[in-house]
Amino acid sequence: MAVNAGQAPAGVPDPPSGKRLPAAERRRQLIGIGLQLLTERPLGEITVEEVSRRAGISRGLLFNYFPTRRDYHLAIIRAAMRRMSRIAEPPEEVAEDMRVKVVIERFVAFLERRRDPYVAIIRGVAGGDAEVAEIYAESRNLLVGVVLRALGRRPTPALELLVAGWLGFVEETVLTWVNRPVMPRHELVRLLERALLAIVERRTAPRDLPNGPAA
Amino acid sequence: MAVNAGQAPAGVPDPPSGKRLPAAERRRQLIGIGLQLLTERPLGEITVEEVSRRAGISRGLLFNYFPTRRDYHLAIIRAAMRRMSRIAEPPEEVAEDMRVKVVIERFVAFLERRRDPYVAIIRGVAGGDAEVAEIYAESRNLLVGVVLRALGRRPTPALELLVAGWLGFVEETVLTWVNRPVMPRHELVRLLERALLAIVERRTAPRDLPNGPAA
DNA sequence: ATGCCTTGTTGAGCAGTGCTCAACGGAGCA
DNA sequence: TGCTCCGTTGAGCACTGCTCAACAAGGCAT
DSSP: OOOOOOSSSSSSOOOOOOOOHHHHHHHHHHHHHHHHTTTTTGGGGGGHHHHHHHHHOOOOHHHHSSSSHHHHHHHHEEEEEEEEHHHHHHOOSSOOOHHHHHHHHHHHHHHHHHHHHHHHHHHHTTTTOHHHHHHHHHHHHHHHHHHHHTTTOOOOHHHHHHHHHHHHHHHHHHHHHHHHHOOHHHHHHHHHHHHHHHHHHHHOOOOTTTTTTHH | OOOOOOTTTTTOOOOOOOOOOOOOHHHHHHHHHHHHHTTTTGGGGGOHHHHHHHTHHHHHHHHHHSHHHHHHHHHHHHHHHHHHHHHHSSSSSSSSGGGHHHHHHHHHHHHHTEEEEEEETTTTTTTTTTTHHHHHHHHHHHHHHHHHHHHHOOOOOOHHHHHHHHHHHHHHHHHHEEEEESOOHHHHHHHHHHHHHHTTOOOOOOOOOOOOTTT
């Protein structure tokens, strides 16, 4: 409310922002502001008023770039998800047998650092919102692919289901652990890896041989 | 919007609702309406206007019972969570070695039936919202207790962490499975149980004997 | 330069929503 | 008959999402 207590229309824009930016750049600026604000509070509390004030533009202009507040929020979520996938993305030059561990470590680190905005996205808007759920599912599929590749396993529907579930396990575990670190970090990572291996162990189909066919 | 298209102040109240209910009953009625609406859309889209219209009262009256819209929402969440815990609650007369399976089956059934409202609660409001997160954590701890009791294991911080994580695993798995049932139901339950047993297997502390102390 | 056109930008203003508050009125009781 | 709770009302304020007609700053042809 009384952030800078300025009644002047200047209102302390975040970048001095001469004026009349090219469309693409203004879009990026607005999304950037949204991402920044998202680290402080949930999407639902990010008002058009504040965003436009920070951008140094009028409220009306925002609706020239995003037809609705909802669309603006979707754009922010998309950007945040892209960022997350990129961060957890494969380590490349890491040795085969260490990939899983590295992926987990990166994901844990990400959840640790960006806990609030992540929670704000994942748990903050997805409810009953088809489009957001779709964006979330899309990004989660990306992560599933990353994990499967790190595991060196070919994707099958059942395996994808298991890994997706494991991601939920990681989310919940890490988020709980952050609030109450009942064990050192490396142990948590080991635990997550053990769980993953146990969950995707080769014998999900009960009618096959217990050792799996042709290991 | 044009639900019943009535301009008359009567507005089709849900129960004919004579008038002047005792306070406690009115509270229950309002929360009940909220729970019902929650099955149709996320909390954020449940407006005071609609609730009061359905209750056949004025908008102002709602604020006599809940000082703020947020408080009203919190009350709804609390009620929904209580309901959920009660449903998954221990089966009592079930044989020891079947308890885990039964709990899982009940939880899966719950997620299947009330998928939308559950998602609307769990993922719908928790973001960046300390109080909601607390309610959620509280209710999740209840479930952790249920599972641990079904397992016949004494609660320790590490075990609680694991089971909480497993609940996340169940959530994610079941919710994904509902959209794309890549395996029959009983197999999913079996899978969830296997995952739980694998996750809480007795050797979480790496410095102890691999068999655990004094099994 | 001059006028024109594209296009980013504005600001007043409407509608809807959360919330407040002074006043109302029916039920019970002396 | 009058008094007093207490559940209830409804006007109204502040704020926010959103619209729209008008504006102004370059670039382009003349």
